[in-house]
Structure formats: structure tokens, C-alpha cells
Amino acid sequence: MSAILPPATLGMLGGGQLGRFFVLAAHEMGYKVWVLDPDPNSPAGVAADRHLKAEFDDYAALDQLAAGCAAITTEFENVPAGTLDYLAKFVPVRPSADAVAICQNRVAEKTFLANNGIPHAPFAPINTEADVRNAPSVLFPGILKVARFGYDGKGQARVANHDEALAAFQAFKGEACVLEQMLKLDYEVSVVLARDEHGKVKCFPTAENAHARGILDVSIAPARASGCQRDTAEELAERIAEQLDYIGTMAVEFFVSRGELYVNEMAPRPHNSGHYTIDACVTDQFEQQVRALVGLPLGDARAHSAAVMVNLLGDIWYDPTQPGPDSHGHYREPDWSQLLAIPNLKLHLYGKHHARPGRKMGHFTVIDADPAKAVATAMAARTAIG
Ligand code: ADP
Numbered sequence: 001m002s003a004i005l006p007p008a009t010l011g012m013l014g015g016g017q018l019g020r021f022f023v024l025a026a027h028e029m030g031y032k033v034w035v036l037d038p039d040p041n042s043p044a045g046v047a048a049d050r051h052l053k054a055e056f057d058d059y060a061a062l063d064q065l066a067a068g069c070a071a072i073t074t075e076f077e078n079v080p081a082g083t084l085d086y087l088a089k090f091v092p093v094r095p096s097a098d099a100v101a102i103c104q105n106r107v108a109e110k111t112f113l114a115n116n117g118i119p120h121a122p123f124a125p126i127n128t129e130a131d132v133r134n135a136p137s138v139l140f141p142g143i144l145k146v147a148r149f150g151y152d153g154k155g156q157a158r159v160a161n162h163d164e165a166l167a168a169f170q171a172f173k174g175e176a177c178v179l180e181q182m183l184k185l186d187y188e189v190s191v192v193l194a195r196d197e198h199g200k201v202k203c204f205p206t207a208e209n210a211h212a213r214g215i216l217d218v219s220i221a222p223a224r225a226s227g228c229q230r231d232t233a234e235e236l237a238e239r240i241a242e243q244l245d246y247i248g249t250m251a252v253e254f255f256v257s258r259g260e261l262y263v264n265e266m267a268p269r270p271h272n273s274g275h276y277t278i279d280a281c282v283t284d285q286f287e288q289q290v291r292a293l294v295g296l297p298l299g300d301a302r303a304h305s306a307a308v309m310v311n312l313l314g315d316i317w318y319d320p321t322q323p324g325p326d327s328h329g330h331y332r333e334p335d336w337s338q339l340l341a342i343p344n345l346k347l348h349l350y351g352k353h354h355a356r357p358g359r360k361m362g363h364f365t366v367i368d369a370d371p372a373k374a375v376a377t378a379m380a381a382r383t384a385i386g
């Protein structure tokens, strides 16, 4: 198709911080954006030109979105595939429902990896208690994950043996799961890339990711891995995007175990570990999402600086000595002055109304020509903010 040019209106399914950054990137380029999300206070909804406050399967709202938008994308991997298929009857929808459907279900995702010969942790689909009992012993110690709707370590249980796996499966109320072998991790990396309608791919520099309590904590880019591992990660990510015939920005998370790369999971959208691209790359992951959506050539994805991104979770808002302003807990706004005084630190707050422990409220990125200095400055800033 010929490119959709500004000031066309673009549609976004989902109103979280990823959607918000898409809105900001699209606005910078002169596009308008409509966001569909049921939450009246959603970070993207409040920044959008129009916010349709409706559920993702509200077909009247989907009709409105399709009528008002020249192309539609998503920031939320759990949007029903049927919704994307429906919208695609009227306007270009990128990525496709098929690609999203694979990424949103851990069984489909791991089966896809297996079918395409892409290295991944040994796993077994678990649909019944008998599946748990018959699970190969090599999967223990393992990790039982619900097949759908898990994120930030939610819907996961570490299990040492069949008995624990059975108890965990019952606690998940018999929901479809995967049982995965627990790998001994050297570290984790991710590749965020964009792929356009002609199949051209641009990878951002591989990021090295540290998690705390199952939630991304710090991303360092470029990853401190050997060049060879970085290249392999990019090659694998590119192969996955091709096999999915993916159009848009996507992320592939990897485990590095005993020096080998294993794909952990894919995200059919920009990714938290790609937030550093906002401040450190010529074109960021959200502008690439816009470009792929509207049919423009992808931008230059190279980094002009090393970067360290640190997530700001609701925990640092929490103060047990303060009376809570409402039922959401005891919290106060952190004092941002120290972070804002650091000249090569960029603070991003998502405007969420309620701070909760573990909730992603914002992040900051330190950029520096010297990667070691970026790490040191970011770690000192993190200590300062709590
Ligand atoms: P989420 O959708 O919540 O990000 P992940 O499958 O990525 O779920 O798991 C979250 C984190 O838990 C991973 O980034 C990793 O640190 C740890 N983890 C998950 N699966 C395994 C595994 N098989 N072996 C070792 N660590 C794992």
C-alpha cells in the first residue's frame, strides 16, 4: 500500500504506557491517534486525540475505531485475536491477528519455536492433571506458567517435583499451562526489532535485562554479552519475525544459560526492555511502530549512546508511615528533584493514578558515551530514589 501520511488518524488497542509512547511518537510526526481502552484514566487514553472507553470485544466501539482510523495497531498482547480479525476487514491492522495469537498463548508460542527449530527451554503443555503426572522428570525443577494472560511473573509457580506441579496446577484452577524446565541463567537479553511490510528488518541493539520478583528491573544496552551472542540473538529474532510475517515492532526475550541462547518469549508490541531506545537511538521503538503501521520506511535504529534503563515501580511511592489517600494504599509522590538534577538522565512518568507495589509507574534512562559510566550513574540514581 502507499504510505499513510500525516495528519491521518491511527488507532491503538490498549491504553497502557506502551500505547502512550506510541501516541507521543505519532503526535510528533503529525498523526492523530484514537485509543480504545476501558480504563477512563489509562495513560494512553488521556494523551490521545480521542479515547473510546470500551472493552476490546465491544463491536460498536470497534466499528467506530475502524471508521475513524486509517490503520490500527495494538500495545496489548491479550487483545482478542477475533478483534484484530474483525478490524482487518475494514482497515490495515498490524501486526496480524495470527501473529498476535501465537505470541499471546504460551503453548502456541513454544510450539511455534519447536516447529521452527528455534532453541527454547524444554517444556510440556499441561491441560489436565494427567498431563502433570506424565510430565517428563527432566522438566523438574521447573516453572508452571498459565498459557494466557500472564505478565510480570504473574501466573507462574516454581515447582520442584510432580506433587508441587499438581498443587500449582490446581491453584491455577486447571487453566491451560506450560511446564518449563528451570534453566540456570547466566543472564537474560532481549532484541527489539521492527519489520516493515516488505520484510525489511531493523534490530535495535540487544539489551541485557535484570529482573526482580519476575518484573524487569534494569536494562543495559548494548548488552555486555560477547559480540557473537548478540549477533545470534538478532539472527534468531529476525527469523522469528519472518516466520510470523510480522509487521510492526516486536520483542524477543532470551535466556542465556551455560553460554547458549534460548528464546523465552515474544511480545507482539514494543517492549519495556526497548524503552532505552527513546533516549539512546536515532529512531525509537515507538516511532518504528508508527512507521511500520503506516507503510513508511523504517528509521535508523542505531544507538548514539550507551544506555541504562531503570524501571520505577509503585513500591517507591509506598510509605507505611503515611496515611493512604485512598483504599489503594499508603503512598506519597517520591521527590524527583535528585533524578531531575542529573544532566544525562531522562525521567519518564506514565501518569498512572494509583501506585501499587509492582506496578510500572515510570522509568528513567541514563545515556552516556561510556557504558560503564552509564551503569554507575544509573545505579547511584536508583539508590537515591529508594
Ligand atoms: P512474563 O510474561 O511474566 O515476562 P516470563 O516467562 O518472561 O514471563 O518469566 C519472567 C521471568 O522469570 C523471566 O524473565 C526469568 O527471569 C524467569 N524465568 C521464567 N522462565 C524461566 C525458566 N524456564 N528458567 C529460568 N528462569 C525463568
Ligand code: MG
Residues within 6 Å of the ligand: 253, 264, 265
Ligand atoms: Mg517475560
